[in-house]
Amino acid sequence: MKLSKIIGALRGRCPFFDSNISGAAEFKNIPETGKMKLPAAYVIPADDNVAPQKSKTDYWQTVTEGFAVVVVLDNTRDPRGQAATYDAIDEVKKMLWSALLGMRPDENSDIVLYAGGQLLDMDRGRLYYQFDFTCDMEITDEMTRQHIELDALDEFIELGIDVDFIDPGTGPDGKIEHHTEITLNP
Numbered sequence: 001m002k003l004s005k006i007i008g009a010l011r012g013r014c015p016f017f018d019s020n021i022s023g024a025a026e027f028k029n030i031p032e033t034g035k036m037k038l039p040a041a042y043v044i045p046a047d048d049n050v051a052p053q054k055s056k057t058d059y060w061q062t063v064t065e066g067f068a069v070v071v072v073l074d075n076t077r078d079p080r081g082q083a084a085t086y087d088a089i090d091e092v093k094k095m096l097w098s099a100l101l102g103m104r105p106d107e108n109s110d111i112v113l114y115a116g117g118q119l120l121d122m123d124r125g126r127l128y129y130q131f132d133f134t135c136d137m138e139i140t141d142e143m144t145r146q147h148i149e150l151d152a153l154d155e156f157i158e159l160g161i162d163v164d165f166i167d168p169g170t171g172p173d174g175k176i177e178h179h180t181e182i183t184l185n186p
Contacts, residue, residue: 001065001105001135003043006112010041010069013099016092017041024070038074038126039092043067046132058141065109065137068130069096070120075127089129093117096131110136158183 003023010021020040046066054060071092103112115132122128141147163178 001067001109001137003045003067005105006043006067006069006100009099009103010043010096014041014095016095036072038072040072042070042072044070059139059144059146060141061139063137063139064134066115066132066134068132069100070128070130073127073129074125075122076125089117089127092129093131100133105135108137156184 007021007023010017011019014021017039018037020036020038022036022040022042024042024044044067046068048066049064051062051064054062071089073088073092097114100112101114104110105112112133112135115134117129117131120128120130159182161180161182162176163180164172164175165177166172
């Protein structure tokens, strides 16, 4: 999933952050490198979970792609974290829901679903809270190497059939007794 579309949706629908929304590779770098004006939000990739292959004849598998929105709120007026945790986090959650839930990030994806949230860190200046989201996507045979290789083959237009009659009790003798060719309409 392209997280730039998630960032764009948040920038367009969450004026609370005043466009202080960006991507990050992982949370552990945000406290050191995340220098945006507060409040801020960082969209980070999360785990992909795959379901078993669904088809015996071609490729068909569901992937649940995950991403998180880590919000950073000013905690200077509330060093114990009570107001930020109970009030602001609830309001931010509702904003994120209205911006993301039901969104289709791309044509191969299902809708974005909420998967939970958790407090990551808090100090005298900042509160870090992570909201988790998922989105299912289908991997089909058109996305695989096998499809590319099959597409590169010449068109199937002729079928040749060799028949080796079975001698009862001894099986095929290796001699072709009948041959036919069938030409298919292209």
